[in-house]
Amino acid sequence: MKLIIINGPNLNLLGKREPTVYGTTTFEDYFKQLKEDFSEVTLEYYQSNIEGKLIDKIHEVGFSYDGIILNAAAYTHTSIAIADAIKAIETPVVEVHISNVHSREKFRHLSYIAPNVKGIISGFGLKSYNLAIESFVN
Numbered sequence: 001m002k003l004i005i006i007n008g009p010n011l012n013l014l015g016k017r018e019p020t021v022y023g024t025t026t027f028e029d030y031f032k033q034l035k036e037d038f039s040e041v042t043l044e045y046y047q048s049n050i051e052g053k054l055i056d057k058i059h060e061v062g063f064s065y066d067g068i069i070l071n072a073a074a075y076t077h078t079s080i081a082i083a084d085a086i087k088a089i090e091t092p093v094v095e096v097h098i099s100n101v102h103s104r105e106k107f108r109h110l111s112y113i114a115p116n117v118k119g120i121i122s123g124f125g126l127k128s129y130n131l132a133i134e135s136f137v138n
């Protein structure tokens with residue numbers, strides 16, 4: 001089973017960024033733990049702040065990997081291009097958010113990508129990523 005976590009803009013600052021919303025753990029530290037927790041899975045990680053690079057990565061993995069766990073961050077609420085990229089590929093995508101986007105500002109309630117994904121996990125902190133991986137493994 002080959003899965004990739006793709007994180008969008010500002011998620012490189014996890015651990016430092018708005019810790020009351022996103023916690024104090026860096027994604028690199030969390031990712032090490034994830035790899036240990038799911039040692040049976042080939043798990044990769046990619047992050048970019050640039051919309052086109054996220055789309056390039058979705059295209060690159062989208063016909064050969066078993067799953068994509070995508071936190072498109074703010075692009076979730078703005079990007080028709082990422083929504084189209086998800087529609088264009090064969091690999092199933094699970095949309096993930098660390099925070100519960102529906103308990104936050106109204107502009108976070110709209111997800112352009114939601115209609116094209118397999119499912120959505122939002123609001124469980126970094127554990128949202130564990131749950132997304134489990135959805136592919138089990």
Ligand code: DQA
Nearest residue numbers: 071073074097098099101108
């Ligand atoms: C986020 C929620 C988005 O609204 C926000 O723009 C992010 C992170 C989350 O993981 O909770 O950058 O996707």
